Amino acid sequence: MRVAFLGLGRMGALLAGHVRDAGHDVTVWNRHRRELDGARVADSVGEAVDGAEVVVTMLFDPDSVRAVAGELLEHAADGAVWVDVTTVGPAASRELGERAVAAGVRFVDAPVLGSTPLAEPGELTTVVGGADEDVERVRPLLGTWCADGKVVHVGPVGSGSAMKLVVNQSLGAVAAGLGEALGLADHLDLPRDAVLDVLSAGAYGWTLGQKRPMLESGDFSAATFSLSGLAKDLGLVVDAAGDHPVPLTREVRARTQDAVDEGHGDEDYAVVIARIAAGRD
CATH class of the missing domain: 3.40.50.720 (NAD(P)-binding Rossmann-like Domain)
Structure with a gap:
């Protein structure tokens, strides 16, 4: 062909x-x-x-x-x-x-x-x-x-693109939730290694299986999916939702865009997990 x-x-x-x-x-x-x-x-x-x-x-x-x-x-x-x-x-x-x-x-x-x-x-x-x-x-x-x-x-045409937005909405939501969980664990003086071990056995397991080395090292330069790409996709989710309420997505999209604007766009999207964990807006 x-x-x-x-x-x-x-x-x-x-x-x-x-x-x-x-x-x-x-x-x-x-x-x-x-x-x-x-x-x-x-x-x-x-x-x-x-x-x-x-x-x-x-x-x-x-x-x-x-x-x-x-x-x-x-x-x-x-x-x-x-x-x-x-x-x-x-x-x-x-x-x-x-x-x-x-x-x-x-x-x-x-x-x-x-x-x-x-x-x-x-x-x-x-x-x-x-x-x-x-x-x-x-x-x-x-x-x-x-x-x-x-x-x-x-x-029909458009269905594949719609499904992709549903998937990437969940990617952003999980990233934000994991960042908040890690931030809460730090506030409660829990050891980070133990927290990561326990969270890996639960709902955040897939994400930690992919991103734990970056979160432990603080180095997000070896991007497999860039933060700018996630911010763009979450913007598409908001646009596609129209009047349908997606308040969580709007908040995560704002957080990712802020990080892009601060120069993190080429880094892996896991950088937003670390930023939320550290309490950064």
Whole structure:
């Protein structure tokens, strides 16, 4: 299959590598030119997309996808499938899907659950929105970066993006709760090692299994999911919620954005756990 892959950040490069390793004919493009062994490198979006059967976008936010959408759709072949893996929210996915259909291109939203530790071995989960026939057409491609059985068709276009926001809302909520629990434990003069051991056996176990070394060392530089990414996603959650009350998410989003504004955006999102534990606003 001829595949154009747009976006070679930390996650994009890993996903594109899995597509290449599965034997597909891959052309890549990145806003700042980057290469991928075994793939052609295009100098423009149009050059990358020309002749592709499937176009994958793995960018940062809705505006970054909109920025390439015009050129992508201008050059995409009739009947090609555009798979957007970017976390953009359901409204943006539906908007992009409508633009794609008007240009004769099929559209699937397929954000991934998990970060680089799962992306490297190809053990992610992908939540997918789109028409049945379009999802089945690209399922083998999505499977190149997923664990067996972890390509989950949720519903029509926008459903995958909606599910991704529900998942990342819980990520932010758990981070804030864990930070508050650690801060309370410090206030009660409990030894941090014992607290981490006990909390690891409960509701915070998954997060501590991933983030305990960072919390113990205080070094959040080796980001697997950046704080700026979490702040962006929580903003999308608030936008998607509209009039539906999400007071906890609004508070956590404010805390994460404050930390981004103070220069922590490129650090792992676990830095917000430490900040809340330390009583920092």
